[in-house]
Amino acid sequence: MVVASTDPIRSAKIRAIDLPIVDLLAERTEVSKFLVKACEEFGFFKVINHGVPKDIITQMEDECFEFFSKPVSEKQRAGPPNPYGYGSKNIGFNGDVGEVEYLLLDINPLSIFQGSNTISNDPSKFSNALSGYVEAVRGLACEILDLMAEGLWVLDTSVFSRFIRDVDSDSLLRLNYYAPLKDRDTSPSSFHHLQHQHHPLPPLCYHHHHPHNNKIGFGEHSDPQILTILRSNDVGGLQISVDDGEWVPVSPDPTAFCVNVGDVLQAMTNGRFLSVRHRAMVNSNKCRMSMAYFGAPPLHASITCPPELIAPTRPQRYRPFTWAEYKKAMYSLRLGDSRLNLFRLHSDNESRE
Numbered sequence: 596m597v598v599a600s601t602d603p604i605r606s607a608k609i610r611a612i613d614l615p616i617v618d619l620l621a622e623r624t625e626v627s628k629f630l631v632k633a634c635e636e637f638g639f640f641k642v643i644n645h646g647v648p649k650d651i652i653t654q655m656e657d658e659c660f661e662f663f664s665k666p667v668s669e670k671q672r673a674g675p676p677n678p679y680g681y682g683s684k685n686i687g688f689n690g691d692v693g694e695v696e697y698l699l700l701d702i703n704p705l706s707i708f709q710g711s712n713t714i715s716n717d718p719s720k721f722s723n724a725l726s727g728y729v730e731a732v733r734g735l736a737c738e739i740l741d742l743m744a745e746g747l748w749v750l751d752t753s754v755f756s757r758f759i760r761d762v763d764s765d766s767l768l769r770l771n772y773y774a775p776l777k778d779r780d781t782s783p784s785s786f787h788h789l790q791h792q793h794h795p796l797p798p799l800c801y802h803h804h805h806p807h808n809n810k811i812g813f814g815e816h817s818d819p820q821i822l823t824i825l826r827s828n829d830v831g832g833l834q835i836s837v838d839d840g841e842w843v844p845v846s847p848d849p850t851a852f853c854v855n856v857g858d859v860l861q862a863m864t865n866g867r868f869l870s871v872r873h874r875a876m877v878n879s880n881k882c883r884m885s886m887a888y889f890g891a892p893p894l895h896a897s898i899t900c901p902p903e904l905i906a907p908t909r910p911q912r913y914r915p916f917t918w919a920e921y922k923k924a925m926y927s928l929r930l931g932d933s934r935l936n937l938f939r940l941h942s943d944n945e946s947r948e
């Protein structure tokens with residue numbers, strides 16, 4: 596779809612896409628078919644009527660805002676991110692940077708409480724909010740993965756969800772905070788006395804129009820895991836890369852979840868589902884906050900694709916690998932590097948992506 600830019604300064608046309616919207620209350624067979632189509636075409640979709648209670652989301656978002664509103668020195672007590680903890684600007688271990696502050700959280704039930712005392716002044720409130728949120732989004736992720744397996748006519752319908760239900764699942768939660776472009780020099784810490792969302796927004800979130808917004812918050816990448824369940828406040832910034840290399844914005848919707856296929860699910864579907872590259876831009880005047888749940892396999896799980904997804908016309912595309920192997924590759928590479936290609940089986944009559 597091509598729409599005229601709403602930005603009065605830029606007259607050029609920008610492309611926008613309406614992501615597929617999956618209504619989880621619709622008829623099951625229809626939902627599973629629709630999910631497969633969405634994952635084959637976009638690798639990204641929005642989910643409504645997802646069943647995650649509003650108060651669970653609000654409690655987690657409030658904790659998130661409270662943390663990022665703290666003075667820098669206090670936030671640093673929860674860092675550095677090795678790999679869990681608080682980070683600012685530096686992403687990963689190989690020199691990537693972005694205009695983002697974040698908190699990477701180990702969500703293993705045994706680890707949730709540990710570490711929360713460097714994050715919150717009320718650690719049990721923080722860990723309760725975190726475990727409530729994680730349990731709810733994990734349930735949602737499992738439901739979606741089972742529906743995907745049904746839509747693909749895979750006999751063992753828990754083949755994907757089993758990994759993230761496993762007690763040893765390596766799933767994690769990432770909280771991202773993108774301060775507005777206009778006030779880069781003013782840290783969110785300066786409005787820790789102010790509130791958000793349902794309360795009046797901090798003044799920083801109200802600044803005037805700033806047309807030339809091209810600062811990258813979180814650079815181009817694909818998510819390595821199985822499935823990502825992303826929730827953001829009402830501020831845009833997420834963009835996905837479409838086949839012609841163009842970046843298209845995804846409109847924010849705090850009542851929905853934005854779901855995307857990760858590299859492991861692309862491998863487990865023999866390349867049928869796409870782990871699409873995306874990025875997050877800094878907003879001109881408002882703060883964006885996002886919470887991303889990354890559903891991952893246990894470290895020693897062997898990642899293979901179910902036999903139903905291999906055919907003479909669709910030969911096996913990736914060699915089996917463990918999540919530990921994949922993680923090693925991912926941490927040794929830059930954010931924007933493609934890791935899945937390292938696991939691709941050669942084929943003479945197929946060009947390598």
Ligand SMILES: C=C1C[C@]23C[C@@]1(O)CC[C@H]2[C@@]12CC[C@H](O)[C@@](C)(C(=O)O1)[C@H]2[C@@H]3C(=O)O
Binds near residue numbers: 769816817926929
């Ligand atoms: C540069 C990097 C950051 C990242 C690990 C990596 O080496 C390559 C993948 C990056 C990514 C992207 C999606 C998630 O935000 C993330 C937590 C993940 O699992 O892979 C990050 C990693 C990170 O920030 O540690």
Ligand SMILES: O=C(O)CCC(=O)C(=O)O
Binds near residue numbers: 769813833887
């Ligand atoms: O903040 C966003 O919307 C995107 C974040 C993201 O892609 C990530 O954390 O992997």
Ligand SMILES: [Fe+2]
Binds near residue numbers: 817873
């Ligand atoms: Fe991502």
